[in-house]
Amino acid sequence: MAGVRLEHVTKAYGKKIAVEDLNMEFKEGELFSIVGAAGAGKSTILKMIAGIEKPTSGTIYFNERSVNDLPPQRRNVAMAFETYNLYPHLTVYKNIAFPLTTPKARANLTRRQERERVEEIAEFLGIKRLLDRKPVQLSGGEKQRVSLARAMVRKAQVYLLDEPIAHLDARLKFSTQKSLKRMSRKMGTAIIYVTHDYREALGLSNRVAVLNRGRVEQVGTPKEIFDTPATDFVARFIGDPPTNLMDGEILKKDGQTCFRTANFDIEIQEDLLEPLESVVEKEGGKSTVRMGIRSFHIRVAGEKKSRNAFQLPIYAIFRTPEGTMLTFELENSFLQVSLEGQADFGMSDKVWLDFDQEHMLFFKKTIKIAKM
């Protein structure tokens, strides 16, 4: 399938490596998100695809043809940035239509077709009523959508969107996200979407790449990224509250393999032993590992209900209309538990916690867990 492909792409600025050995494929019709913290190298990837930056090594392919030596204007790429860069003297209509006014575009497009295209995209993004205004009359959120419309108005090989809705308030974010999703479905072109917000990435995309310090931690569908994070970094970066992470020891107890943390022993299910093996590390004669578990994969009860349950006092408790959040202190770090419905507990109550064993995740220790 045609699309954009990165093969062993590395970009270094002097000694500083911005991104390292990237291998990614963006398929036609796919909305692909790259998510990571500030400085992870997300924008560098977009700039290399656009041709604004040259890879230090590796190859970028468009439709299986190397574009490394093609200048930006010959790559047929459309971009939208977090900053709007609108022409202040032009109306919203003319700003959006601008990419259609090159001589080449003009030759293929009648005025009427141009108007239809602009109006369609403006309608999609909910800015049709603004077409006659000047940028100075717009709010930040409106400008950002105009900028997005201008990027999307032209037919391109690939659309590169760099935090295109960062300045919208929560409500507009949701609706613009929906418009983008519908547009992507309709256009059938590759869209590469860069964001620091994992929610946007999960909600929008067909596939997601999680980037950390210039390296890809995982590529997968939103569900794969959330349910089976490949590394402790991904587990902690994705989700609110993030996956609970705790370090512990692997040991045998009465023939049963257990995970021990803070003097609590939790049995490990038979089918998890094999994946566990690949991440266990030897430290001072002990087998250690990092365990992750999502806040909603922990049960809480007033009495002991299984032999793996362990007792802790409640550090803090929150009740929301939709459920209850409990926080516990465990080994200098916080353990977050979310329950459905209203739990009948109070602060400092001692309760029994029980991990859903099939949802225990095991990782190598690649990141530092900050203490509370």
Next chain:
Amino acid sequence: MSKLEIKGVGKVYGGKVVAVRDVNFTCEDGEFLAILGPSGSGKSTTLRMIAGLEDITEGEILFDGVRVNELSPSERNIALAFESYALYPHMTVFDNIAYPLRAQGVEKSEVRRRVMAIAKELRVDDVLQKRPNSLSGGGQQRVSLSRALIREPNVTLLDEPISHMDQRLRAVMRAQVRRIHNELKLTTIYVTHDQAEAVTLCDRLVVMNHAALQQVGTVDEIWNRPANKFVATFVGEPQMNFIAATLEDRSHVSIATGRGKVVFPFKGEAPEKYVGGPITLGVRPQEIDLAMVMEEGRPSIAGSVDLVEFQGENAILTLKLEDRNQTEISVAVLGHKLGDVGERASLCFRDDKIHLFDGETPILYGETFSSS
């Protein structure tokens, strides 16, 4: 540690610009109250008037029944914590916490005693000789709070202290703030634009918009009996759905479809005068039961899935309802029960989760505005 009363408080800048208009609410001794509203709603101005950083144009503010309008910020004895920790980097943690007491000329052994006591409470007693920058974000926040609380303030004011942190730190901070509030029996007012934060953290909410109070109530009251359409849409994510409907009688509402109508019963009694007329039915995305097969005996309306936004634990489905207007509806479902685009489903509304509005005004639960 004080009861706080806000009576008819208003703020006018330059005799013209009304920033806050006739605000009334009470914060009981030991209560955790949120002032919630979008930017420009007047919430921060209200907070600044309580702190004494802003003159009060009209009305009065009372601490334990005593008018404080004319008192300076320090005379009001308030702890203020903002988003940034504003710790002195060249001082040790001990000296940072001791600073307000030394400034008051408190005797040396008394300073030591009180610093040790608060540091123990906030779990920074083992880092007293360190510099703030060597601590984690959570540690710095606890030092900052220790410094704010050491004067044993009447009221603790928090202005968006955690809204811009990453999700991991936010979960930690939230738990800490709530724990400290309970442990030290503080009276806390928390200003935020983030409805999820307010709903999670606080006992009661003061909702503001356009310089005016919209509703004061517990989280449950605001969730289940919003005072107007603004509150109904501002609290809850994704926002409440609205569907054009007809009031059949005082306990039934109908939605017109291509083939007739679907009648839904609801709890409560609508006023007689609306019977037979058009009405807006409101229902929260979290409170819709979605079935891929029709349930016998329960009224339901069909819709087709247009978008699926995966969010991790949950997914948000956008459906086109098969009513006359093809209304767009959001439904929150568990993440592992994803629907497919194009799939048809039937939507049931729980009889106690139906809201009815005449324009902006809810008609089912009457006067819910309370300023107690």
